[in-house]
Amino acid sequence: MTVAYRDPAADGVAVQPPSSGVGDTVADLALDIAAIRADFPILERTVRDGKPLIYLDSGATSQRPVGVIDAEQEYVTTSNAAVHRGAHQLSEEATDAFESARSRIAAFVGVTNPDELIFTKNATESINLVAYAFGNASFVPDTSSGRRFALGVGDEILVTEMEHHANLVPWQELCRRTGATLRWIPVGADFRLDLTDLDTLINDRTRVVAFTHQSNVLGTVNPVRRLVDAAHAVGALVVLDACQSVPHMPVDFYSLGVDFAAFSGHKMLGPSGIGCLYGRFELLSAMPPFITGGSMIEQVFIDHATYALPPARFEAGVPMTSQAVGLGAAADYLSHLGMDAVADWEHRLTALALQELSAVDGVRIIGPADTTDRGGAVSFVVDGVHAHDVGQILDDSGIAVRVGHHCAWPLHRTFGVQATVRASFAVYNTPDEVHALVAAVREAQRFFGTGS
Numbered sequence: 366m367t368v369a370y371r372d373p374a375a376d377g378v379a380v381q382p383p384s385s386g387v388g389d390t391v392a393d394l395a396l397d398i399a400a401i402r403a404d405f406p407i408l409e410r411t412v413r414d415g416k417p418l419i420y421l422d423s424g425a426t427s428q429r430p431v432g433v434i435d436a437e438q439e440y441v442t443t444s445n446a447a448v449h450r451g452a453h454q455l456s457e458e459a460t461d462a463f464e465s466a467r468s469r470i471a472a473f474v475g476v477t478n479p480d481e482l483i484f485t486k487n488a489t490e491s492i493n494l495v496a497y498a499f500g501n502a503s504f505v506p507d508t509s510s511g512r513r514f515a516l517g518v519g520d521e522i523l524v525t526e527m528e529h530h531a532n533l534v535p536w537q538e539l540c541r542r543t544g545a546t547l548r549w550i551p552v553g554a555d556f557r558l559d560l561t562d563l564d565t566l567i568n569d570r571t572r573v574v575a576f577t578h579q580s581n582v583l584g585t586v587n588p589v590r591r592l593v594d595a596a597h598a599v600g601a602l603v604v605l606d607a608c609q610s611v612p613h614m615p616v617d618f619y620s621l622g623v624d625f626a627a628f629s630g631h632k633m634l635g636p637s638g639i640g641c642l643y644g645r646f647e648l649l650s651a652m653p654p655f656i657t658g659g660s661m662i663e664q665v666f667i668d669h670a671t672y673a674l675p676p677a678r679f680e681a682g683v684p685m686t687s688q689a690v691g692l693g694a695a696a697d698y699l700s701h702l703g704m705d706a707v708a709d710w711e712h713r714l715t716a717l718a719l720q721e722l723s724a725v726d727g728v729r730i731i732g733p734a735d736t737t738d739r740g741g742a743v744s745f746v747v748d749g750v751h752a753h754d755v756g757q758i759l760d761d762s763g764i765a766v767r768v769g770h771h772c773a774w775p776l777h778r779t780f781g782v783q784a785t786v787r788a789s790f791a792v793y794n795t796p797d798e799v800h801a802l803v804a805a806v807r808e809a810q811r812f813f814g815t816g817s
């Protein structure tokens with residue numbers, strides 16, 4: 366890996382100190398952004414007739430450094446085998462690579478017991494795993510430890526109005542199947558959770574509180590500890606959607622006190638096709654399985670089976686092994702950079718984007734206007750121009766952003782917008798790319814006759 370500390374003279378990265386006070390000069394940067402960019406081969410390509418790619422869609426999926434690509438290739442070319450099965454050398458090597466990745470990824474999110482980290486297909490599957498396990502709890506014998514997760518009429522599940530569909534629809538479905546009631550914390554005009562009625566929203570009937578750490582639309586970072594304490598005070602379990610936090614800031618699930626947390630590999634510089642679920646071991650070992658079959662069993666008879674301890678209980682079938690190896694390398698890469706430094710850099714880019722976009726007449730930011738408790742998902746509307754049209758003009762300039770409702774339709778309804786444009790940053794983005802974004806937004810206004 367070529368990550369190095371920055372040489373300000375060499376990288377050519379110019380940061381205009383934002384007025385929001387997030388940083389004074391480039392001299393205090395801990396990262397060599399030019400060296401980091403060189404680790405991402407895709408950033409060298411051009412799009413749309415030779416325009417340099419400006420990738421501002423890392424909230425949807427991030428790009429991969431060579432270290433991640435190489436780790437997967439090395440595994441596939443030297444050790445590929447089914448893990449936890451054969452007695453041969455390749456199978457042993459594959460198992461070691463897989464379990465080593467699990468330990469390193471767990472450590473990356475502050476989890477010292479790797480058995481508390483389950484590999485899934487993506488964060489969506491991680492959340493469904495919990496919801497389905499709770500659903501299955503209604504069908505285990507009364508004497509089974511899993512029974513404690515069974516929900517029914519009178520129970521409540523609390524979400525928030527800013528959830529991604531991945532942390533909303535599975536809970537809607539669980540309520541539909543069990544008769545439990547879904548409730549939600551509203552989002553205020555300041556784009557933050559309105560906790561005025563928290564004491565009534567979290568009550569003796571609340572069994573699960575599921576919410577996002579950072580909104581993928583607003584960028585709002587939620588007060589995890591406050592919600593965890595309120596949930597635990599009534600015996601409810603907390604499920605954290607950490608998709609938009611784990612790749613961008615230091616995250617420690619033990620310190621946050623959450624019971625479960627989900628995140629995706631492909632949003633944290635890792636491969637697609639892999640996600641993670643953290644769960645407290647005591648809970649995971651009492652929960653019934655989600656998907657059943659090979660590898661997740663303890664003993665099998667012709668008419669019944671008993672189940673292995675976690676994580677195996679929740680990893681039926683041959684797992685996504687090269688993806689786990691790649692994700693292990695992504696966690697190493699981010700750890701090597703240092704998540705404080707990553708967060709600091711993205712914070713500066715966000716401040717710059719907020720400052721420059723809010724200076725454009727006719728552009729409204731849908732999210733907090735300053736960087737306090739806020740991450741780098743910057744969504745906005747351009748008055749008089751549909752988000753898809755803005756996206757097309759940006760694309761013509763080589764700028765990749767997300768447009769639409771970003772799988773958060775209820776939130777868009779709350780703010781009365783059909784669709785927004787979202788620029789989302791990762792550690793490899795630069796201030797020049799932010800300037801280019803803003804220039805292209807002005808161009809879109811000119812093209813559609815709404816700007817000056």
Ligand SMILES: Cc1ncc(COP(=O)(O)O)c(C=O)c1O
Pocket residue numbers: 424425487488489490529531532577579580581606608609629640772
């Ligand atoms: C906040 C949040 N939660 C969940 C997801 C779902 O992630 P995945 O598609 O990897 O399952 C996303 C993806 O955009 C997200 O931003």
